Amino acid sequence: MNNYQLGLIMNSCISVIGVTGVFIITSLAGMFSLGQAAYMAISAYITFVVAKMFGIPLILTAILGLAVSGLCAYIIAVPTLKLRKDYFALITMGFGEMMASIIVMLDKYTNGSIGFSRIPKVKNVFWIVVGLTVFVLFFAWALKRSRFGRMCIALKTDETAAKSFGVDTYRMKITVYVIGSVICGLAGILYGLKNRVITPDGFSWNLSAEMQIFLFFGGTNSLTGSALSAFFLKLIPETLRTVRIFGISLQEFRTVSYGLMILLVINFRPNGILGTKEFTWKGLVAFFRRLFAKKEAKK
Amino acid sequence: MTSSGLSSHQHKINMWLQLLINGICLGAVYALIAVGFAIVFSVLKFSNFAHGGMISACAFMGYFFQARFKTAPPIWVTIIVTALCGVVFALFLDMIAYKSIRKHKSPNIYYFLASLTISIIITSILNVFFSKNPLAFPMIFKTTTFSVGSLKVSKMDTMILVISVVILVALMFLINKTKIGLAMRAVAINPDTSKLMGINSSLILVMIFSIAGSLAGVSGVLLGCKYGVYPDLGQTMMVKGFIASVIGGLGSLGGAIAAAFLLGIIEMFWTFLFGSLSTPVMTFVVMLLFLFVRPQGISGKFAKEKV
Amino acid sequence: MSANDSILSCNNLCMYFGGVKAVDAFSMDVKEGVTYGIIGPNGAGKTTIYNVFTRIYAQTSGTISFCGQCIDSKDQVAVARMGMSRTFQNIRLFSGLSVLDNVKVALDYSGKYTIAEAILHLPRRQKAEKEIAQKAMDTLKLLKLDQYAYHSATSLPYGIQRRVEIARALVSQPKVLLLDEPAAGLNPEEVLQLVDFLKEIKSLYPKLALLVIEHRMDLVMNLCDYLYVQNFGRTIAQGVPAEIQTNPVVLSAYLGEEE
Numbered sequence: 001m002n003n004y005q006l007g008l009i010m011n012s013c014i015s016v017i018g019v020t021g022v023f024i025i026t027s028l029a030g031m032f033s034l035g036q037a038a039y040m041a042i043s044a045y046i047t048f049v050v051a052k053m054f055g056i057p058l059i060l061t062a063i064l065g066l067a068v069s070g071l072c073a074y075i076i077a078v079p080t081l082k083l084r085k086d087y088f089a090l091i092t093m094g095f096g097e098m099m100a101s102i103i104v105m106l107d108k109y110t111n112g113s114i115g116f117s118r119i120p121k122v123k124n125v126f127w128i129v130v131g132l133t134v135f136v137l138f139f140a141w142a143l144k145r146s147r148f149g150r151m152c153i154a155l156k157t158d159e160t161a162a163k164s165f166g167v168d169t170y171r172m173k174i175t176v177y178v179i180g181s182v183i184c185g186l187a188g189i190l191y192g193l194k195n196r197v198i199t200p201d202g203f204s205w206n207l208s209a210e211m212q213i214f215l216f217f218g219g220t221n222s223l224t225g226s227a228l229s230a231f232f233l234k235l236i237p238e239t240l241r242t243v244r245i246f247g248i249s250l251q252e253f254r255t256v257s258y259g260l261m262i263l264l265v266i267n268f269r270p271n272g273i274l275g276t277k278e279f280t281w282k283g284l285v286a287f288f289r290r291l292f293a294k295k296e297a298k299k
Numbered sequence: 300m301t302s303s304g305l306s307s308h309q310h311k312i313n314m315w316l317q318l319l320i321n322g323i324c325l326g327a328v329y330a331l332i333a334v335g336f337a338i339v340f341s342v343l344k345f346s347n348f349a350h351g352g353m354i355s356a357c358a359f360m361g362y363f364f365q366a367r368f369k370t371a372p373p374i375w376v377t378i379i380v381t382a383l384c385g386v387v388f389a390l391f392l393d394m395i396a397y398k399s400i401r402k403h404k405s406p407n408i409y410y411f412l413a414s415l416t417i418s419i420i421i422t423s424i425l426n427v428f429f430s431k432n433p434l435a436f437p438m439i440f441k442t443t444t445f446s447v448g449s450l451k452v453s454k455m456d457t458m459i460l461v462i463s464v465v466i467l468v469a470l471m472f473l474i475n476k477t478k479i480g481l482a483m484r485a486v487a488i489n490p491d492t493s494k495l496m497g498i499n500s501s502l503i504l505v506m507i508f509s510i511a512g513s514l515a516g517v518s519g520v521l522l523g524c525k526y527g528v529y530p531d532l533g534q535t536m537m538v539k540g541f542i543a544s545v546i547g548g549l550g551s552l553g554g555a556i557a558a559a560f561l562l563g564i565i566e567m568f569w570t571f572l573f574g575s576l577s578t579p580v581m582t583f584v585v586m587l588l589f590l591f592v593r594p595q596g597i598s599g600k601f602a603k604e605k606v
Numbered sequence: 607m608s609a610n611d612s613i614l615s616c617n618n619l620c621m622y623f624g625g626v627k628a629v630d631a632f633s634m635d636v637k638e639g640v641t642y643g644i645i646g647p648n649g650a651g652k653t654t655i656y657n658v659f660t661r662i663y664a665q666t667s668g669t670i671s672f673c674g675q676c677i678d679s680k681d682q683v684a685v686a687r688m689g690m691s692r693t694f695q696n697i698r699l700f701s702g703l704s705v706l707d708n709v710k711v712a713l714d715y716s717g718k719y720t721i722a723e724a725i726l727h728l729p730r731r732q733k734a735e736k737e738i739a740q741k742a743m744d745t746l747k748l749l750k751l752d753q754y755a756y757h758s759a760t761s762l763p764y765g766i767q768r769r770v771e772i773a774r775a776l777v778s779q780p781k782v783l784l785l786d787e788p789a790a791g792l793n794p795e796e797v798l799q800l801v802d803f804l805k806e807i808k809s810l811y812p813k814l815a816l817l818v819i820e821h822r823m824d825l826v827m828n829l830c831d832y833l834y835v836q837n838f839g840r841t842i843a844q845g846v847p848a849e850i851q852t853n854p855v856v857l858s859a860y861l862g863e864e865e
Binding site: 138139142143146147148149150151153154156157158160161162163164165166167168169175179221 | 698738
């Protein structure tokens with residue numbers, strides 16, 4: 001594979017990590033966050049700017065970046081999650097807008113809206129990205145199948161009922177929000193490592209929304225579904241870059257087509273493509289068996 | 300000596316007054332946005348993220364409507380036509396996005412998603428075609444300001460303020476004093492019971508979306524006149540509307556209006572004192588502090604989830 | 607009987623919503639192993655009593671004590687963890703989870719592993735998960751629901767869902783179980799099965815104090831040891847079923863005044 005193709009796969013992997021963070025927040029705990037790109041920005045900027053300023057190894061500043069993301073998530077969550085859900089979406093969205101302007105405000109360090117590009121080249125970025133993607137997916141899978149995952153799904157479907165079985169919904173939601181935001185932060189750092197330039201526009205509201213769309217497209221409660229859709233919906237438009245309609249590259253219609261797909265999904269398959277089902281080998285084998293069984297029967 | 304001291308004092312007062320007036324005008328715009336958002340929330344109980352996209356779309360509609368004529372029609376014609384377009388547009392969106400959610404009785408999170416998607420679709424379509432060069436409405440006034448005493452007031456701002464206030468007053472009258480308004484409030488409190496009481500709740504929904512659409516139309520044109528017409532116009536302004544309605548207490552129209560004016564004035568003063576770059580940070584922090592201190596919002600009507 | 611062996615008691619409990627007195631000066635004393643019925647027509651404030659007990663609402667006045675502690679300032683989660691369990695009038699199973707997982711949720715707050723161990727899938731997690739699964743399965747078996755363990759909870763017939771809800775409420779070995787109209791929405795045959803089911807629970811959990819809200823006299827008479835009759839938020843009568851059955855005040859409230 002050449003560098004371009006490796007780059008595409010890395011982009012898709014980063015998208016998978018980001019969407020996994022959103023999955024934990026939205027699909028497990030039912031919180032609709034519209035500011036996840038802000039955590040990507042926080043972690044990425046802290047990692048690379050601090051590393052440049054003080055000459056600290058990236059690995060340390062990356063940990064600092066993730067920690068700050070978690071802290072910000074905690075600060076947002078504490079007052080907001082006491083209120084009804086609608087506040088949460090609005091406030092996280094406001095947070096995203098605020099973050100973008102803070103980055104521009106601190107242009108002395110961040111180089112403002114032009115973007116920060118003094119990011120060192122790291123060896124084996126590809127394997128770092130792929131490896132972390134696998135890890136993050138594993139974490140999310142383990143979380144979903146643990147008692148915490150169950151409690152989250154319970155509080156998502158019926159908060160009052162969950163509370164009456166001793167689930168501390170408020171604390172649970174804060175924890176989950178912090179975890180999800182840290183994972184998004186990780187995606188941000190990898191984004192920076194891969195592209196070697198970060199701009200406030202790159203982490204805009206559109207990215208937060210795009211991640212939500214990927215998530216729902218794959219399935220409202222399916223980790224594998226959302227991961228697959230995050231991977232391929234990121235990949236496919238890139239490969240269609242050269243196809244043109246009315247002299248406009250198809251890639252520019254990317255977001256529009258995502259949106260239209262979501263509308264179709266909402267109207268015709270209200271639980272997303274995979275719904276709550278997980279995509280497993282067992283299921284795949286069973287599916288093909290049934291398929292062949294049908295063909296046999298026809299013969 | 301005294302005269303010069305007095306005049307500098309006078310000058311200061313004038314400046315504050317000037318800022319206050321500008322702030323009120325800004326608040327009026329925010330109020331229009333916040334109300335369009337809050338009215339959908341109060342009845343359907345979801346945050347209509349599509350409102351920002353609608354504002355952008357309406358701004359473009361208004362622009363292209365008036366550009367069709369050799370000499371631009373009076374602004375009120377543009378506003379009325381755009382408001383009507385907004386109504387049609389809002390009903391269309393309801394049909395393609397929200398109707399099936401209502402039919403399936405899907406959880407609230409689908410409304411979030413649907414409205415978000417709509418907003419993204421609109422903004423990105425506009426971005427594909429019009430991102431290159433921002434458009435501007437033709438000048439309405441020959442001179443930009445008029446003077447009251449020593450104050451200079453922008454004619455555009457005054458027009459926006461007057462139009463906004465007229466619309467807001469009319470809307471509040473419709474909701475608080477008429478039978479239709481009563482029906483709307485009833486559906487907002489309990490759709491099922493209101494249905495049993497003989498209120499045609501689907502008609503009310505049509506009304507709500509029409510009002511929201513026409514408000515988007517009006518604010519689209521007004522914002523377009525003030526800031527120019529570009530794809531992210533509505534999105535940028537919508538955040539301010541959201542913040543206003545959160546501070547006002549979600550779903551309360553009165554609270555949203557009060558908060559919007561407050562926000563406009565605070566923002567004007569803050570920008571004057573500390574520059575415009577930090578304003579988004581300030582508004583966000585104000586909102587967060589407000590939620591800490593008074594989560595029920597200005598209106599005091601705390602939108603609680605049903606047990 | 608002394609006051610000491612009562613698990614849950616409330617004194618002069620009032621809950622007003624604006625001008626509506628949903629619960630007015632309600633007093634109750636719950637002892638272990640006894641089944642209580644709270645009966646009364648719709649709107650008598652029965653569910654509100656439960657909602658105050660379980661701290662979904664904070665009462666307007668009056669005091670509640672549970673396990674010898676005053677719980678007036680405790681929240682829903684704390685009271686649930688002390689051993690107060692309930693079902694809901696309109697079945698509220700968690701739709702995204704299987705029957706087994708629904709039951710597990712009631713055990714999950716006390717699970718013996720941290721979130722870090724969960725994410726890293728460490729051995730301690732496996733062990734604790736096994737324990738939880740075992741406990742949940744045992745309860746399902748005890749209540750003869752194990753054949754539904756891997757079904758999606760909300761796709762089962764209504765009668766089974768009721769039982770699953772009761773199983774979920776029982777798995778954490780609560781001291782008090784509050785049942786909110788367990789027979790609502792069931793057909794006559796299912797109601798009979800439910801009565802047998804509840805009687806079985808009484809024999810399986812002899813120390814459990816059971817509270818049942820119901821407006822069907824036959825079910826309560828059959829099942830309960832002591833009854834409170836509510837009307838418009840007030841207790842109009844209390845006593846053993848045989849007394850209540852012939853109480854003229856109750857009869858007039860239920861059947862209307864005789865002409």
